[in-house]
Each structure stands twice: as structure tokens, then as C-alpha cells.
Amino acid sequence: MTFRLVSHEPATYHSSISTGQLPMKMNGQALQTSSHLQIIANTSLFKGLTVDMLTAALNQAQYYNFSSQSFIFHQYDKAETTYAILKGQVSLSQTTPMGKQVIINMLGAGDDVAILSVFENAIYPLTAEAVTDCLLLGWSSQTMQRLMEQYPRIALNALQSVTGRFLELQNRYRELATERVEQRIAHALLRLSQKHGQSAPGGVLLKLPNSRQMIAEMTGTTLYTVSRTCRHWEELGLIQSGREQVTILNPVSLSSIAQELPQI
Structure with missing residues (x-):
């Protein structure tokens, strides 16, 4: 089977995000x-x-x-x-x-x-x-x-x-109109894990480049707030953060935070 390739020169865009090459x-x-x-x-x-x-x-x-x-x-x-x-x-x-x-x-x-x-x-x-x-x-x-x-x-x-x-x-x-920032972050992590998560020892692994910045942009908050919240949840044993990844260790408790219920 033969393929017909059509190459494209890199395009210049006005954006704060680095521009890749067209496919x-x-x-x-x-x-x-x-x-x-x-x-x-x-x-x-x-x-x-x-x-x-x-x-x-x-x-x-x-x-x-x-x-x-x-x-x-x-x-x-x-x-x-x-x-x-x-x-x-x-x-x-x-x-x-x-x-x-x-x-x-x-x-x-x-x-x-x-x-x-x-x-x-x-x-x-x-x-x-x-x-x-x-x-x-x-x-x-x-x-x-x-x-x-x-x-x-x-x-x-x-x-x-x-x-x-x-x-x-x-x-x-x-969520943006009625929920506290911790609830919004919990909702975002749960949604992302359901869609993009992978089974891992002890939990669900979520691999995302610049994951905390992306969560901040999804939840209408700052990178500092997301980082502080994630550090607190790590201390509680709910999640584990690594380079460009988050492992959800206790989705039940995270869901309780999202719904503002007493943690299990």
C-alpha cells in the first residue's frame, strides 16, 4: 500500500503558547x-x-x-x-x-x-x-x-x-458560579481521571503535561491555589503528584469533597 504525503511549512500564530508544526x-x-x-x-x-x-x-x-x-x-x-x-x-x-x-x-x-x-x-x-x-x-x-x-x-x-x-x-x-474552589478542583480531577485515567498500583494515574496549570485554567483559579490544594490532599493521602502526572488514591473521598459531603 502506498501513501501520498503532503507536507506543510511551519505556520506562525499569534498566541502565548508555543507553536508546533502543522501535520x-x-x-x-x-x-x-x-x-x-x-x-x-x-x-x-x-x-x-x-x-x-x-x-x-x-x-x-x-x-x-x-x-x-x-x-x-x-x-x-x-x-x-x-x-x-x-x-x-x-x-x-x-x-x-x-x-x-x-x-x-x-x-x-x-x-x-x-x-x-x-x-x-x-x-x-x-x-x-x-x-x-x-x-x-x-x-x-x-x-x-x-x-x-x-x-x-x-x-x-x-x-x-x-x-x-x-x-x-x-x-x-x-460549578463556577456556586462551588468553592476545592470542589471545582476535585470535580476537574475526577472528570479527567474518568476520561483519560489509567489503572495504576493503588489508584488511577492521570498523565497530563503541565497538569496543575491545566487544572487551574479549567477551574477558574490560579496555579498557586491548585498547587496548595494538591499538596494538602497529598498530606491526607487522597492523591499523589509527580512530574506531569497525578495519581488519584482515594476517589471516594475526592468525590465527597466535590459534593461537599463529609469525607470517608
Whole structure:
């Protein structure tokens, strides 16, 4: 099997985050193996499709390799591509008019990104950055529109995904408006561990570059506050922090903090 490579020169962006190199692209034909079909079948965007439908979607896709800390797209760019994450972690963030960066969500394998690109003249409301090395599939706006018309299940899956994100944002807004900072940090750690955690001796291991800074940006607080809170929880035996990682040792007690219940 041969691959058609299209290289891109590094792009310059106006951002406080270091800019990575734009990815290499390969035709979707390269992904037509049983293992990749299985990965696609488990993504939120393509769940419930037959093998023939999945193969047809792959034939019209490109895949993208993004290195860690490179940008997938920027806030206010024209929305031209819908992505499905096959591997890696992607942060979605917004920059306020005052220049403050707020992380809205952390996505991983099986999540779709930027489904709004199917709408005419849409713009990306968020910046998407590869937190780790990532492998994504991408479909142009026109291609995704055709796929949705041909396979309505994709449109239904997209609607369910958007609805889920909306409900999650509602919960996040409620947390920011009503909860103490310790509760918000506990909620963030629990959410991240459920989505990105790995089984480890004694608990759940969460590997995230600059994890405390990311948690601060997710919870509307400062790096100092997150560090102080994590140190206190380490003394209580709830978590264990290391370089770019956190191990949750006592999720029950952490959940009690998040819900403001007496600790177990």
C-alpha cells in the first residue's frame, strides 16, 4: 500500500503558547485495516454504522498527525474540517478579551472535534491544541455534509455529541458560579481521571503535561491555589503528584469533597 504525503511549512500564530508544526496528511485509504475500522466504529461520531458505511467514510477522509503542543485550529478561524480523535489528548480553550486562556474541555480517543464545520460560514469558537502526540481523522465541510445526507445516523450521532457537550458546559457553569474552589478542583480531577485515567498500583494515574496549570485554567483559579490544594490532599493521602502526572488514591473521598459531603 502506498501513501501520498503532503507536507506543510511551519505556520506562525499569534498566541502565548508555543507553536508546533502543522501535520503531515495522508489519504484516508491508508487507514482501511480492521484495527482502524474498529477504532472508528467506537468513536462518538460513527458509532452504530456498518462496516461498509465506515469504509465509505474512511475513503473520504484524511488523517493528521499532530505533535504535542501544536495547534489543530485557532479560535475565530473559519471552520473547514471536522475531526475524530483516534489517539492522544486535545485541549479546547478560549481566550478572553483580556487575554486570559480558559480550558473548556479535554478530549481523547473516540471524541469528535468541530462538528460545527458542517454549517456554512461557521467559525471555530475555540482553540484546539494537541496536548500529547495525536492522530486524528479529518473530513472537509462539504464531505461531512455529504456523509450526513447519505448516512443520517452520523447526523444523529453529531446531535447527541453536541447535546452532551452543552449539558457538560451547563454543569461547568454551575460549578463556577456556586462551588468553592476545592470542589471545582476535585470535580476537574475526577472528570479527567474518568476520561483519560489509567489503572495504576493503588489508584488511577492521570498523565497530563503541565497538569496543575491545566487544572487551574479549567477551574477558574490560579496555579498557586491548585498547587496548595494538591499538596494538602497529598498530606491526607487522597492523591499523589509527580512530574506531569497525578495519581488519584482515594476517589471516594475526592468525590465527597466535590459534593461537599463529609469525607470517608
